Amino acid sequence: MGEVTLKQIAEELGISVTTVSKALKNYADVSPKTKTAVINLANKLNYQPNSFAVNLRTKESKTIGLIIPEIVHHFFSNVVNAIIEKAEKKGYLVIILQSNESEELEKKQIDLLLSKRVDGILMSLSNNTKNLDHLKKVIEHNVPLVLFDKISKLLDCSKVVIDDKSAGYDATEHLIKSGCKKIAHFRGPLNPQGSIDRFLGYKKALEDYNLKFDSSIVFTCEKVSFNEGYKFAKKIHTEHKDVDGIFAITDLVGIGAVAYFNEVGVKIPKQIGIIGFSNWFMASVISPSLSTIDQPGFEMGKKSLKLLLKEIKATKKGNQIQHQTVVLPTKVIKRNSTAF
Amino acid sequence: MGEVTLKQIAEELGISVTTVSKALKNYADVSPKTKTAVINLANKLNYQPNSFAVNLRTKESKTIGLIIPEIVHHFFSNVVNAIIEKAEKKGYLVIILQSNESEELEKKQIDLLLSKRVDGILMSLSNNTKNLDHLKKVIEHNVPLVLFDKISKLLDCSKVVIDDKSAGYDATEHLIKSGCKKIAHFRGPLNPQGSIDRFLGYKKALEDYNLKFDSSIVFTCEKVSFNEGYKFAKKIHTEHKDVDGIFAITDLVGIGAVAYFNEVGVKIPKQIGIIGFSNWFMASVISPSLSTIDQPGFEMGKKSLKLLLKEIKATKKGNQIQHQTVVLPTKVIKRNSTAF
DNA sequence: CTGAAAGCGCTTACAG
DNA sequence: CTGAAAGCGCTTACAG
Structure with a gap:
């Protein structure tokens, strides 16, 4: 043809x-x-x-890049869902790349997207990203960049996040108000700001309610996996019999804990209350259903894209860009794993 | 800059x-x-x-298009995972679009990808796609096309699939060998070939083992959802007390059934055996864990991409293309929802 | 070993 | 209202 x-x-x-x-x-x-x-x-x-010719003339690709840690993930797939759906409606196509939590890959992918001359980049940082030079490069190249969920405060660009500290506080407070007196935390990795903030929220809630903070019942998940939840639950059960509440960094970890306690016959929430984080579908259908914090993935994708398109438009016009940080609300979802 | x-x-x-x-x-x-x-x-x-200039000169975008029904889906997100990971390694970027099971949207997206001049298209058909003109257009335009999972036999292009009929047979046979005598089927929508074939496999297994086929215990899921599984399980429980086995079109539907029976105290697998389909993570962690058919999403994505790249290369050289259909193996995963 | 020239297909400032 | 011309940034056949 x-x-x-x-x-x-x-x-x-x-x-x-x-x-x-x-x-x-x-x-x-x-x-x-x-x-x-x-x-x-x-x-x-x-x-x-011929879009190649149009691109060359207009210096626009009508394409945006999206980098996320992984796509086989409830939260991120929801974000992606929103982004590609809304982008399409606005005449933009989306190129998706996964960093697999690797800083090195992330760097390469940024270069790739830049060399493809995408009109803007949307991304959520890998847990292991420490050096931010590749991202500064994006900003220097004048390519609009919006970070969501896993962000770095050190970067001068727009961001869309939740307030992880207050969400962590809410989760812990919910356990306390459900009657828990000794609450463990299965936290996320040490580097990402989100898991630090959820931990700080946990600590703050204990403090406000006069519960003693005890670092021996804070466990760190490296992979944030079902297996870690299971394993730490076992540790709690065997070494910390007095723990009566658990705040897990994600639903998956929480579900691991639920599975363990179900197995050994510990009654949830009677003997131990559990709350997860993210509100993925699975949390609502396991038994007992898992209380959690609703983290609005679709909204986050939608808002991030909106901000990015705004900046793309402004950049095109040569206007000054006002970076902004949008904080999306979260809420406690009460289910059967906590008695309230 | x-x-x-x-x-x-x-x-x-x-x-x-x-x-x-x-x-x-x-x-x-x-x-x-x-x-x-x-x-x-x-x-x-x-x-x-400048990739715009390179594209224009070489008439290649080094980009491929991918259309799937939805991305927030265990199976498809695994396929996507494989495709974007492997494509990146081969120097290709992937533009992802969701048809949301709409034929109209799918049509538009094909036009979009064609006008973007992607080097090839990978896709899984929407359940509601009946007219295939938009896909024939792709073939006429000489743009390599590989269909996976949800395909149409009427299209002359390469395909990567599983043998749904034999997988459906295996699932049903597994229930029979577990001792089930009266087996219901929660089937998928009427249109897609995959759900037709699984149903045919179910029917064939009943026949081979001299169990009577009874259309009143075949229920059709429109949405293939948790709620449908729950609802149909309830129907079984109240109106078909003698049913002692269920083959659900997907794990999600199966998990809906498990949830219902757990709720009303029907013992699985003692009173009723259940097998799902797809082997998504959740199936392994619910209680009781769900037996299922492993559907190799990652492999399917990998293989589809490989075929597509081969055809892209051949097309570039002006070589004749040999379309092929690859059938990937599935296997029964025995868990606690069936007694064997 | 080097370079002038043509051309990919479009857009747009400019002249008439 | 119409069109010749320049140009986006690259690649490559061709001449020297």
Whole structure:
């Protein structure tokens, strides 16, 4: 199939490429008659502008890049869902890359996206990203960048987050108000700000309610996995019999704990209350259903994209960009794993 | 930041753009001295070829399109995971679009990808796609197309699938061998080939083992959801007390059934055996854990991509393409929801 | 070993 | 209202 070009239409109609281009773009200075003739022929030939040529001329790709740690993940797949759906409606396509929690891969991917000349980049940092030079490069290149969920406070760009500290506080407070007196925390890795903040919220809640903080019942998940939840629950059960509440960094970890206690016959929430984080579907259907914090993935994707498109538009116009940080609300979802 | 171009390098070095281009592409007919000088300066200036120009010249975008029904889905997110990971390694970027099970959207997305001039398209059909003209268009445009999982037999292109009929047979046979005498099926929607084939496999197994087929215990899921599994389980429990086995079209539906029976105190697998389909993580951690059919999503993504890249290469060379259909193996995963 | 020239397909400032 | 011309940044066949 020879692709139809402006030139072909022009020749067939005996007019210039310029006029064809203008007619198709509905410029005012083309006679209605010519316009109609061009449009009809273009339709008949099923003309599609060559986007490579358009890109080169306009210096826009109408494509945005998205980097997330992993796509097989309840929260991120929801964010992705929102982003590609909304982007499509606005005329943008989305290239998705996974960092697999690797700083090195993340660096390469940024270079890739930059060399592809995406119009903007949306991303959530890998847990292991410490050096931020690759991201500063994006900013220096004047490519709009919006960070969501896993962000770095050191980066001068727009961000969309939840308040992890207050969410961690709420989760812990919910356990306390459910009657828990000794609350363990299965925390996330040491590096990411989100898991630090949830931990700080946990600590603050204990403090406010006069419960002693005890570092021996704070366990650190490296992988944030079902197995870690299971393993730490076992540790609690065998070495810390007095613990009567657990705040798990994610639902998956919480579900691991639930599975362990179900197995050994410890009654939830009677003997121990458990709350997770994220509100993924699974949490609502296990038995007992898991109380959790609702983390609005779809909203976060939507908002991030909106901010990015705004910045892309501003950059194009050469306007100064006002970076902003949007904090999305979270809420406690009470289910059967906590008695309240 | 003014972008660095070949022209700038050429001027700075006092040589021609042609030579710069050749040096950077390691052509043989450039003196080592010139080559070194060019490469050094290019590195120093952090030169990146303008991909828009390269695309226009080479008529390749090094980008492939991927359309799936939905991304928030265990099976598809695994396929996507494989595709973007492998594509990146091969120098291809992936644009992902969701059809949301809409034929109309799917059509639009094909046009979008075609107008973006992706080098090839990977896709899994929406359940509601009946007219295939948009896909024939892809083939006519000479853009390589590989269908996976949800395919149409009417399309002349490469395909990667599982044998749904034999997998459905295996699932049903597993229930029979576990001692079930009256087996219900919570089937998928009427249109997609996969759910038809699983149903046929179910029917065939009943036949082979001399169990009577009874259409009143075949329920059709429109949404393939947890709620449908729950609802149909309830129907079974109240109206078909003699049913002692259920083959659910997916794990999610199966888990809905498990949830219902747990709630009303029906013992699984003692009173009723249940098997799902797909082997998503959740199936392994609910209680009782759900027996299922392992559906190799990652493998399917990997294989589909491999086929597509092969066809892209062949098309570029103008070679004739041999379409092929790859059937990936599935296997029964025995867990605690079936007694065997 | 080097470079002038053509061309990929489009857009747009400018002249008439 | 129309079109010739320049140009986006690259690649490559061709000449020397």
